[in-house]
Amino acid sequence: MNAIITAPELASDLAGPNPPVLLDVRWQLGGPNLRDEYEKAHIPGAVFVDLDSELAGPAGAAGRHPLPDLDVFGSAMRAAGVSADRDVVVYDGGQGWAAARAWWLLGYSGHPSVRVLDGGFAAWNGPVSSERPAPEPGSFAPAPGARPLLDADGAAALARTGVLLDARAGERYRGEVEPIDPVGGHIPGAVSAPTTENVETDGRFLPAAELADRFKSLGAGATSEVGVYCGSGVSGAHEVLALAVAGIPAALYVGSWSEWSRDGSRPVAVGPDPQ
CATH class of the missing domain: 3.40.250.10 (Rhodanese-like domain)
Incomplete structure (x- = not known):
């Protein structure tokens, strides 16, 4: 599977019988997370994920964004509706760095089907929502080591x-x-x-x-x-x-x-x- 997906392809998948789980990972280097931007407008159904607290552990000797505690990461993914048997699409504001971190971490933890929205939220020209979704909890259990x-x-x-x-x-x-x-x-x-x-x-x-x-x-x-x-x-x-x-x-x-x-x-x- 291609590691990226275009906005038209995502729109088609979302309208299909098995839509992917959507994760919004908008983030700014050195600043607060962009949850406020998510609350204003996001792709319908997308769940916000915080890079600093859910896709990374506390900064320290192992670096500024070390691997997260797997219990914390797994819990965040399940709360977002992630299961191993359902496709996931991740996006950020457009730079792609934060979305790629989520893509890499999910793949490293054993998820078989994750793609990044090419161009991020800025490339999306479909409907947007300010409603926070309440997805059915997923069953994803991180099993690290699937990526080098x-x-x-x-x-x-x-x-x-x-x-x-x-x-x-x-x-x-x-x-x-x-x-x-x-x-x-x-x-x-x-x-x-x-x-x-x-x-x-x-x-x-x-x-x-x-x-x-x-x-x-x-x-x-x-x-x-x-x-x-x-x-x-x-x-x-x-x-x-x-x-x-x-x-x-x-x-x-x-x-x-x-x-x-x-x-x-x-x-x-x-x-x-x-x-």
Whole structure:
């Protein structure tokens, strides 16, 4: 199944006999969640999910958005109506990062059929609602491990033996600026691959063939061992999604730079060269 779905395709599925569960994961980096925006208008039937409290654990030594407690995550998914035998579609405001985090986490936890609305809520031109739905509780039980996951040691090793992509902005990779984490730079051996270059100006993904060509130029192909990290495992999930659209499987280092840079024993590279 394709990892993304267009707005017309979603409208068709919602009108069909087995509509997907809809999750609204609108979110802003460094700010409060966007539940207020959800309350004003959302795709009918969508349930709001809070990235910071339901798709991530508390910030700390493991990073700013570590994996959530599985009981918390599973409970939130069941309350939203998620079951393993029913399709799920996730959307955010349009950037796609938060929706990709939900897509990755559900897939990592064993859900077989999750897609992201390409272009997010901004791409939706169908009806909207301000009513909060009351879905029948789902039965989804997270079973982690269905998608590859990297820890810090694994990311360091992959940067030497495979392809480790850094999804952050180029200036953060090079260490020229670091607005969030303790130090700028990148994991030695990682290749700069800003996730913003995977999408059009409206937030929709580039065509699969163009994405495949982009990643091939960075050394990442369908037969490569590929991993991704970012600042805290959110935009990195979006890059893993872009790789999936291109037909390239990839592991995610969830702790990402926010974990790596907190450990003074970890080496840091600066400048445009991977090493």
